Amino acid sequence: MPEISQVGAVNIEHGHFPVGEMWEPGFERREDEPDFQTDAPVIVVPGQVIVTSRVQEHAAPVVVAVRDQEDDAPGPGWTLVASVDYRPVYTGRMAVLDSLNGPAGPAAGSLEVFGQRAEPGEPFVQLDPARTYRAQVWAQGRSDSRERFDAAIRREEQGGQDGFETYLIAFIPSGMQEPPVPAAGESRRDRLARQHGRPPLNMR
Structure with a gap:
C-alpha cells in the first residue's frame, strides 16, 4: 500500500515549484542553484526536485507519495x-x-490517486534517508495548460489562474546509501572554517 500525502495547493511563480527536503538543525544546508536554462521538465539539485510548469503563475493541486x-x-x-x-x-x-513562500497550503478539494482518496491538507511524505529513490512526476492537464491559461486571460475570467495543472510526485526506493548524519557538536567557528577554508578574521 503506497504512502500518500494530503492534497496541497502550490502557488507556482516563475513557472516552477520545488518538492524539497526540510532542513534539520545540525545538517549542513544544501542550497545549490538549479539550472533553469535547461529544457528538462524536472530538475534535481541536492535536497530538491524542481518541477517546471507550462504556466508561468497559477495554483495547482499537488500530492506526493512513496510506493x-x-x-x-x-x-x-x-x-x-x-x-x-x-x-x-x-x-x-x-x-x-x-515557489517563494514556504510549504504549500491545503487544496480546495480531494483527489484520488493509486486507488486511494487523498484529502486536502499539508502535502509531505517521509523518505528513508538510508535509501535512494526514483522520483516520478505525473501530471493532469499539462499538455494544453498554457493554451487554456492564455484563453482564460483573453476572456479576463475571474479566478483564471487556478486549475490548469495537477501534479503527483511518487518516490520509489531504488537502492541504498549511507544515511546523512548531522555534524556532532560542530562549533560555528569550525563550520565557517570548513565552509570557507579558514575561520573568519574575528575568530582567528
Whole structure:
C-alpha cells in the first residue's frame, strides 16, 4: 500500500515549484542553484526536485507519495512528465513548497490517486534517508495548460489562474546509501572554517 500525502495547493511563480527536503538543525544546508536554462521538465539539485510548469503563475493541486512500483499510473488521465534520481541529504522529510513562500497550503478539494482518496491538507511524505529513490512526476492537464491559461486571460475570467495543472510526485526506493548524519557538536567557528577554508578574521 503506497504512502500518500494530503492534497496541497502550490502557488507556482516563475513557472516552477520545488518538492524539497526540510532542513534539520545540525545538517549542513544544501542550497545549490538549479539550472533553469535547461529544457528538462524536472530538475534535481541536492535536497530538491524542481518541477517546471507550462504556466508561468497559477495554483495547482499537488500530492506526493512513496510506493514500491515504478511506471504505474496514478489513475486515468495522468501522464508521466519525467523520472529522475533523488538521494536524501537530511532526514528525508519531503514537502511541496510554494515557489517563494514556504510549504504549500491545503487544496480546495480531494483527489484520488493509486486507488486511494487523498484529502486536502499539508502535502509531505517521509523518505528513508538510508535509501535512494526514483522520483516520478505525473501530471493532469499539462499538455494544453498554457493554451487554456492564455484563453482564460483573453476572456479576463475571474479566478483564471487556478486549475490548469495537477501534479503527483511518487518516490520509489531504488537502492541504498549511507544515511546523512548531522555534524556532532560542530562549533560555528569550525563550520565557517570548513565552509570557507579558514575561520573568519574575528575568530582567528
